Amino acid sequence: MNALSNKKIIIGISGSIAAYKSATMVRLLVKEGAQVKVIMTKDACNFISPLTLSTLSKNKVVTELIDGNEATWNNHVELGLWADVFVVAPASANTIANFSNGICDNMLTAVYLSARCKVCIAPAMDEDMWKHTSTQKNITSLISYGNKIIPVDSGELASGLVGEGRMAEPEAIVAYLNDLLSEKKNEGRLKGKKALVTAGPTYEAIDPVRFIGNHSSGKMGIAIADELANEGASVELILGPSSLKPQNTSVKTINVTSAAEMFNVASKSFKHADVAVMAAAVADYTPEKTLTQKIKKHNGNSLDLSLIKTTDILKSLGKEKKKNQLLVGFALETNDELKNAKEKLKKKNLDFIVLNSLNDKGAGFKHDTNQITIIDRDKKIFSFPLKAKQEVAKDIVKHIAAKLKK
Numbered sequence: 001m002n003a004l005s006n007k008k009i010i011i012g013i014s015g016s017i018a019a020y021k022s023a024t025m026v027r028l029l030v031k032e033g034a035q036v037k038v039i040m041t042k043d044a045c046n047f048i049s050p051l052t053l054s055t056l057s058k059n060k061v062v063t064e065l066i067d068g069n070e071a072t073w074n075n076h077v078e079l080g081l082w083a084d085v086f087v088v089a090p091a092s093a094n095t096i097a098n099f100s101n102g103i104c105d106n107m108l109t110a111v112y113l114s115a116r117c118k119v120c121i122a123p124a125m126d127e128d129m130w131k132h133t134s135t136q137k138n139i140t141s142l143i144s145y146g147n148k149i150i151p152v153d154s155g156e157l158a159s160g161l162v163g164e165g166r167m168a169e170p171e172a173i174v175a176y177l178n179d180l181l182s183e184k185k186n187e188g189r190l191k192g193k194k195a196l197v198t199a200g201p202t203y204e205a206i207d208p209v210r211f212i213g214n215h216s217s218g219k220m221g222i223a224i225a226d227e228l229a230n231e232g233a234s235v236e237l238i239l240g241p242s243s244l245k246p247q248n249t250s251v252k253t254i255n256v257t258s259a260a261e262m263f264n265v266a267s268k269s270f271k272h273a274d275v276a277v278m279a280a281a282v283a284d285y286t287p288e289k290t291l292t293q294k295i296k297k298h299n300g301n302s303l304d305l306s307l308i309k310t311t312d313i314l315k316s317l318g319k320e321k322k323k324n325q326l327l328v329g330f331a332l333e334t335n336d337e338l339k340n341a342k343e344k345l346k347k348k349n350l351d352f353i354v355l356n357s358l359n360d361k362g363a364g365f366k367h368d369t370n371q372i373t374i375i376d377r378d379k380k381i382f383s384f385p386l387k388a389k390q391e392v393a394k395d396i397v398k399h400i401a402a403k404l405k406k
């Protein structure tokens, strides 16, 4: 049986010439056994008739928050709760901007704000509009909200120009949804496995009030710990100072402050682990001495602080690693990214390394999104587009599950 059978799908149609493709998409989804309800904006009704969509979906099409004929209110919350997936196809530049900014001026935007299900967005517009910084910023925001962007196609556009921005073909969208809804069936891939994750920054104390730290929020590592637990692994998360915590209550969190504390806990925990993911931004240097009293300001213009190297936790685990253990590291780079990441992979005896570059927009510290490249021990390279950190965690955990299965 296919993954779309009996699934409840809302199709949102906004004002774009690509709206004509929505008819085929609805027909295909109904053919696959899905229950389909359609919401259209006023502009969408200029491109395709609601009657076509209601006939194909076998359901009344909703276009307004208030139903003028029956003087009743269309319940957007109910619709948002009803659906397993909400697909906005085509999503015009205007609708994308409204979603991104929480503007709620029609039924489609109201359902978007109330939807608790997965949201997939298939943009459709001219190339210049698609590539405009403002649209790309809005797309990055949508990704950070956890929405999925169905990639646009290249080809002839309504303007007569040729370029990027065409809505994906109905068949491609249906295949995308099939894959998305099949994902759930694979959950539990790591049942019986023990996982160790480090996350967040470390703080190296200079004196009782000051420390050396970094901008890591811990978000990426926490998302990985959550996803490993969602897949059934029993997870220990060693977390540096962070205001965040995992959502999956089965994750056992051990809070630490310094690199030395993180090393002590990690080296003990690793002995029993099947997989370890080192996502923490560990300080490479720590003050040689931590002063017991606050350093006072002196007359001179400078202050010398003597720093010594911390233990490289990942490298040390790499030395201990047994054949049946999987070790995953991160590399956050600003230049010569692939070369540096490959060197770290080798030097630290890893099974794979996750590279993120600070040169990619929306990647790295402080963002809800990340763009990664996975480099395997056998030199295979897997590149991923910009995604919400939760989605990135899914890609990494999928890679782990595939490796542990071998």
Ligand code: CTP
Binding pocket: 198, 259, 278, 279, 280, 281, 282, 283, 284, 310, 311, 312, 313, 314, 315, 328, 329, 330, 331, 332, 333, 344
């Ligand atoms: N790491 C670690 N312990 C350290 C330093 C780094 O476990 N003392 C781990 C990180 O968690 C990450 C990987 O090593 O998984 C790479 O960290 P990164 O800071 O990118 O590399 P470094 O080896 O510290 O090299 P550099 O800072 O020179 O790039």
